[in-house]
Amino acid sequence: DQQVKQNSPSLSVQEGRISILNCDYTNSMFDYFLWYKKYPAEGPTFLISISSIKDKNEDGRFTVFLNKSAKHLSLHIVPSQPGDSAVYFCAASGNNAGNMLTFGGGTRLMVKP
Amino acid sequence: DTGVSQDPRHKITKRGQNVTFRCDPISEHNRLYWYRQTLGQGPEFLTYFQNEAQLEKSRLLSDRFSAERPKGSFSTLEIQRTEQGDSAMYLCASSLGTGETQYFGPGTRLLVL
Numbered sequence: 001d002q003q004v005k006q007n008s009p010s011l012s013v014q015e016g017r018i019s020i021l022n023c024d025y026t027n028s029m030f031d032y033f034l035w036y037k038k039y040p041a042e043g044p045t046f047l048i049s050i051s052s053i054k055d056k057n058e059d060g061r062f063t064v065f066l067n068k069s070a071k072h073l074s075l076h077i078v079p080s081q082p083g084d085s086a087v088y089f090c091a092a093s094g095n096n097a098g099n100m101l102t103f104g105g106g107t108r109l110m111v112k113p
Numbered sequence: 114d115t116g117v118s119q120d121p122r123h124k125i126t127k128r129g130q131n132v133t134f135r136c137d138p139i140s141e142h143n144r145l146y147w148y149r150q151t152l153g154q155g156p157e158f159l160t161y162f163q164n165e166a167q168l169e170k171s172r173l174l175s176d177r178f179s180a181e182r183p184k185g186s187f188s189t190l191e192i193q194r195t196e197q198g199d200s201a202m203y204l205c206a207s208s209l210g211t212g213e214t215q216y217f218g219p220g221t222r223l224l225v226l
Contacts (some may be wrong), residue, residue, distance in 0.1 A: 004155075034214065043117070043204055043217035044156065089155050098169045099211060100146065103155030 003027045004092050006104035013111050019077040021107050023090035026071060030092040034101070035064060035075045038087045047088075048075070080111045115139060117218035119205050125224045126195055133191045134221045138207030145188050146215060147180060148204040149173065156204055162188060195225045 005024045013019045021035075031052040036044035050057040050064045050073070057064050063076045077084055087108050091101040118137045126132050138145045143164050148156035159178070160170045164185035174180075177195075182188040192199055202222050206215040 036217070041219075041222075043119075043206075043219045046214050046216060049214060091155075098161050099144075099208070099213075099215075100158040100161060100169065101148075101156070101215060102158070105153070105155050 001026075002105075003030075004090060004102050004104040006088075006090060006107045008107050009105070010108040010110070013080045013109065015082055015111055015113050016079045019075075019080045019084065019109055019111065021075045021077075021088050021090075021109065023073045023075075023104050024071060025073075025092050027092070027094060027102070028071070029094040030102075032093045032099075033064070033066060033073050034091045034093075035062075036089045036091060037084075038089060038106070044089060077109075080109075082111050082113050085109055085111050117205055117207050117216055119203075119218040119221050121221055122219060123222050123224075125226065127226050128195060128197060130195055131191065131193045132195055132223065133189055134203055134223075135187060135189050136205030136207075136218060137187045138205070139216060142207035142209050142216075143185065144208045144210060144213075144215075145182055146206040146208075147188070147190055148206065148217075150202040150204060150220070151200075159190075192223075195223075197225050199223060200225045 034049040035047040038044045066073045087106045091103045093099045146161040147159040150156040162182040177193045202220045204220045205218045208215045
């Protein structure tokens with residue numbers, strides 16, 4: 001049972017436009033959500049996170065929105081740059097001592113110049 | 114470089130051989146996590162340590178897998194009698210403590226022939 005899902009395996013966006021990456025989760029015990037970016041042959045790089053007590057968190061070009069009632073979060077990148085081309089993973093952790101992360105399957109973002 | 118480091122970056126082995134991977138977390142991070150990522154999937158949790166204590170293991174961690182973190186610093190992950198299904202990227206992450214962001218190393222890519 002996949003508790004975190006990224007239904008779009010890929011997304012193509014023109015440079016300068018907005019990129020919107022989506023993520024859905026099923027486990028209502030999740031209370032902390034993160035987005036990671038991954039280049040080939042490298043480990044995931046932390047981008048931005050949000051606690052379940054908030055519905056929005058912004059950091060520069062990156063904004064994460066959380067809709068708890070819909071169990072949905074999204075990452076907005078504005079403006080998109082060619083260097084943003086990578087695989088993006090959303091991850092969630094719950095109310096457990098370990099805070100281990102449950103990841104979605106990833107979305108490959110391609111930003112065209 | 115004060116990030117998480119992993120060694121080796123790549124390992125090719127024959128089925129039935131034993132392999133060992135090493136992870137050096139960010140200094141002062143007392144939590145260390147191991148994840149496994151197969152092609153086209155997000156990382157999956159394997160196990161984690163709080164200092165030198167191994168506190169949780171996933172059902173993915175069969176008895177051929179063993180992890181240690183002596184003295185609460187670096188960690189090793191050993192796979193005995195490797196199988197072709199063990200081929201994956203093995204990722205290590207560390208965090209400062211409970212509820213803190215996990216930072217990932219570059220991973221060790223294992224190929225079992």
